[in-house]
Amino acid sequence: MVTRAVEQQSHGGPWTAFLPLVRGLVWAMIGFAVGAALTAVVRIAGGRSAWTFGLSFSVGYVFALLGWLLGVGMWERWGREWFGRPTVEEGPTDWRRYLAFTTDHKVIGIQYLATFVVVFLLAGLLAMLIRIQYLTPGGTVLDNATYNRVMSMHGILMIAVAVAIFVGSFGNYLLPIMIGARDVAFPRLNALSYWLVPPVAILLFVSQAFGGWDSGWTAYAPLSVRNAPGQILFCLAIITFGLSSIVGGLNFLVTIITMRAHGMTWGRLPIFVWSIFATSWIALLFTQFFAAAMLMVLLDRIAGTSFFAASNGGSAILYQHVFWFYSHPAVYIFIMPALGVTLEVLSHFSRKPLFAYRWAVGGFLGILAMSALVWVHHMFVTGVPYKLEAPFLITTEIISIPTGLIFLTALGTIWQGRLWLRVPMLFALAEVFNFLIGGITGIFLADVPTDAMLHNSYWVVAHFHYTIMGGEIFALMAAIYYWFPKMTGRMYSERVGRLHFALMFIAFNGTFLPMFWAGVHGMNRRIATYVPSLQGVNDLISAMGFLLGISFLFFVANMAYSLVRGRKAVANPWGARTLEWQTSSPPPVENFLVPPVVTGHPYDYGVPGAAPYAAFAPAGGSGEASS
């Protein structure tokens, strides 16, 4: 019966593409019923009511998640093995594989990219809604409660994008190719990490039917313990997303450590791979603290514990410690791959070796080593002991040293280079510019006295949008334009791309630069209204904000049109040295027809007598592969 289902998938009509999703949903519902029923049995045995929202929903969800994963395809590919039955390896090979539990890292990379670009655009629409609210100081479009929910949803969707879009899309699609591997170390875990994402999105949207949540993406206790039941779904969503992130990080680490091609020494790794390496450690280890924080909120709500109930001796500050112990390192999950791509693009488009490669690697590893030592800088005004403030001020200042190393590497690379100003390069240069502003304005938040004044003002909003949007999203655009020919086999439109860049760069700076001013002049973040004297600057921000939104229409149009009608791309349109450009566009199923042997350095552009980066021996030629 199972084999029949697979055959239908590969031979039936287009509607069969949705069979795995439908089955996943049906199995999820069955799982939910089982979990809720189990809870009911235990509760009735204990003489209590059969259904209580928090507990029943949570237990039901655990089973529903398992049902969803198995139903969507994990059962054929993996679950059968647990019962001693052979797994089913064949699946659809046409476009339908993008809707299936597929183990091909390139397919998973596209799945991640498509999913999170959609989430990014949706979260962007919510930002537009916030700007509409701010058209008048009194803000009548959204009432206060709805504003809080919209702001919270915008926050968490964008954070999810920031966490997953780089590692999930480009980490997946390109990292194995860049190190000369056929796939990641654990292809099935890779598929698992992607298919954990849809339940996260479903929970976040369904939570709106249960009152949503109004505690921002940070979900601070004690508010998150007392607000609408939608918060429970938020907690479950984050724990699920964390699992996806951990599994992904683990997979990339093992892949980088064990799957490199012959000759791919650590000193020859492309810098993007190094950035994913450092990022993956953070995802692997620290994400557990986000999950732990959510678990504590959940238990306080459904099991009657008192982690954050001050009346029983709990402490809301504990929440912030646990939360920020993950969420500060998480900003390096956002920014390190972005910096990696930026260095990558800067070197290829400056036609110069990457300046001080080793120092850049040291910068990434330095950030990794320091990332867990700065979290209290988010808590300077929340009542942490006074004696904690100076040490965390100092560590926060120190972590700017490795970040500065990477920044200097970027400057050194473009210094006296022959800049080839194609769209990816424009975005990479803009990233350097924006990130500099983001970094400098962060100093005022790291220093206790200025932070006391600026905390919870629009200065903070401006600062982190400069680092995350100006830093990560600009680098994301650089990455998308840079690798678009590789991933699709077609070229994007350079002219529309430049228009997108110009609009986005101007509108981005026009939106967020005035926010520093607004923050200093008393505009509070996360509030539905503002003082009338700030109407002028808010009108400017809103106008620029809408322009920023419009700029993405050019992006979407360019991508959609080029995907179908774009000029065919050659294997190496940029004349780049790294391995992904030494195979066809798009690459064949196992990436290389002949396994590569790395013989040189990835960034030896214009170096006289430099060895070629890679040689391709005839298949099965050398006996080196065995050991």
Add this chain to the structure above:
Amino acid sequence: MTVHAEPRRETVNRLGLWLFFCSEFFLFAALFAARFYLAGPYHAKVNQPLGLAITLVLLVSGFTAYRAEAGIRRGDRSAFLRNLLVTILLGLVFLAGVGVEWATAEFAPSSIFGTAFFTMTGVHASHVLSGVVAFALAYRLGLRGHFSAERHWGVEALVKYWYLIDVVWVFFFPVLYLVRA
């Protein structure tokens, strides 16, 4: 290290398993730290004899798990299955012990020590439960002739996971049952 295009599958698997343990360590460390942050060294009146008993049960189960893996490593299927079954039963005894502890505890989950106690034992017990379920699946596979002296990665991984559960408890037990202000 030398670079291989196609590393041995076991090397890859083992590295993945150890990285997973590193990640789990952070989860348990978060709970461990929260316990002291909230309650300091204070602990409410706990059933120390029962705690000691289930600790011993878990430690012995670690030994039988080791014997099970040693059995399949030398191809002795009956020793493997026998020890695996004992491990499963000891795991169930441990869970039952935790259940008794929960049912008879003299402190509520809403008390500050209760918050730490029920959360730490609960998260740990859920790991024990997952280990028992996985061992049961492995036992079923073993009965049907799966696993051999050459191919038993699944058993090795589960037994190492069981050690992790043991080691975590070795840290949880004293901070929940023994430390005193």
